[in-house]
Amino acid sequence: MNPTLSLLLCCQLALYGAVMSKKVCGRPHMPDGIDEMGLKRVYEIGEQVNLGCERGYTPGKAKTATITCTASGEWSKLDLVCSPKMCQLPKPMQKPGVTEVPYKSVLNYTCDYGYVLIGANKSVCLHNGTLSAPPPMCAAVNCALPKAPIFGKIVYDDKKFSGHETRYGQTWTYECFPPRAPIGNERGWCLASGNVTEPPVCEEVSCSIPPTIENSVITFAVMRQAGYNEKVKYQCKDHYVMEGSDEIQCQKTGNWSTLPICRAPCKVNINRGRIFYNAKKIWIEDLKPNRVLHREHVVFYCLNKEQKCGIPVASQCFDGTLNIPECFKEPGKTEYHLKPKSLPSEIAMCPLEITN
Incomplete structure (x- = not known):
């Protein structure tokens, strides 16, 4: 190797080593909110950097907003906190x-x-x-006013409605003039699309002559075919109890609404004994007339032979049928007339059994 070239190379390596051994600080890493504009990539030992919050952030109560590049190549502690x-x-x-x-x-x-x-x-x-x-x-959303059906009208749910448009959420009912019935939408509303529901078609509807119901009479009706929405009212005969509405109505299907039923009263079919009915004890011969209405309860008294006490057992009248409890034993004539106080209805009642 050329001596001159060798000497030059050694000098460059020595200079490079001297530069590399010198401590420096790199670009400081900043938390969110601190303005990093103007920061350099490398700082000499002892250099200081004054920091502040970037736009949109507010400084807290910092002890110092200045950091220094120390001899170890590390930055001094930063107390500045920037809050958004x-x-x-x-x-x-x-x-x-x-x-x-x-x-x-x-x-x-x-x-x-x-x-x-x-x-x-x-x-x-x-x-x-x-x-x-x-x-x-x-x-x-606004909708144009709905069109009334032919032979019908529109009834708005908002009684104070006025204007030339409806809005989403407003509702109404399509009605037909009797004897016509609405076939299709009976309810209407403004849709989210800005359209309204289509009105129904009003067609003539009729129902058959009002049907007869057993043990009842029609109180208000003309015995003829009825038009849509016409009503017929029924009343049960004396002592019969009606189940269902007392009115039926001609529906748009051409059929009557559900018919009521007249339920029959019951007879208490014992000859001797005492019962509990209508909140009081009654000897059967004093039940005049011997009649219990549909759904009413009657309590009979049975004997607990082991404890020698009475047991009240309820039975319910259902459409003419009142079942006598199997445990009830009708007393004989002698016992009934000469020893009435020994009957299950007259002795002490058995204590109630409470089960968990």
Whole structure:
């Protein structure tokens, strides 16, 4: 090797080693919110950097906002804390404990189904603590007024409705003039699409002559075919109990609504004994007339032979039938007339058994 070239190479290596052995600090790593503009990649020992918060952040109570490159090549401790500015949430979006959002937050707005958004669909929290756009409005979709069916009319649910348009959520009823009935939608409303429901077709409907119901009479009707919505009223004969509505109505199907039933009273079929009926004890011969109405209860008394006490057992009248409990034993004539106080209805009642 050339001596001159060798000497030059050694000098360069020595200089490189001297430079590399010198301590420096790299670009400091900053937490969120601190302004990093103007920071260098390398700093000499002893160099200082004055820091501050970037736009949209507020400094806390820091002891120092200056850091120094130390002899170890590390930066001194930074006490500066920068907190993002906060924007007040619109009241409809506020929740318990959540009334603000930090800088750079994005609020996205949407409206419920059937409503149209008027205004910006989003807003950003700006550096000055205000939102970039006010909250929008949500307006109901408007629909043209519905058309009444031929031979019919429209009855709005909102009795005070007026105007040339309806809005989403408004409802109404389509009605036909008797004896016609609505075939199709009877209820109407403004749809989210801006359209309204189609009106029904009003067709003539008739029902057969009012049917007869056993043990009843028709109190208000003309015995003829009836038109849609016409009514017929029934009344049960004395002591019969009606189940169902006392009125039937001609429906749009051409059939009458459900017919009521007149349920028959019951007779207490014992000759001797005492019962509990209508909140009092009654000897059977004193039950005049011997009649219990449908669904009413009668209590009979049975004998517990082991404990020698009475057991009350209830039975219910159902459409003319009143079952006598199997445990009930009708007393003989002698016992009934000469020893009535020994009957199960007159002795002490058995204690009630309580089960868990």
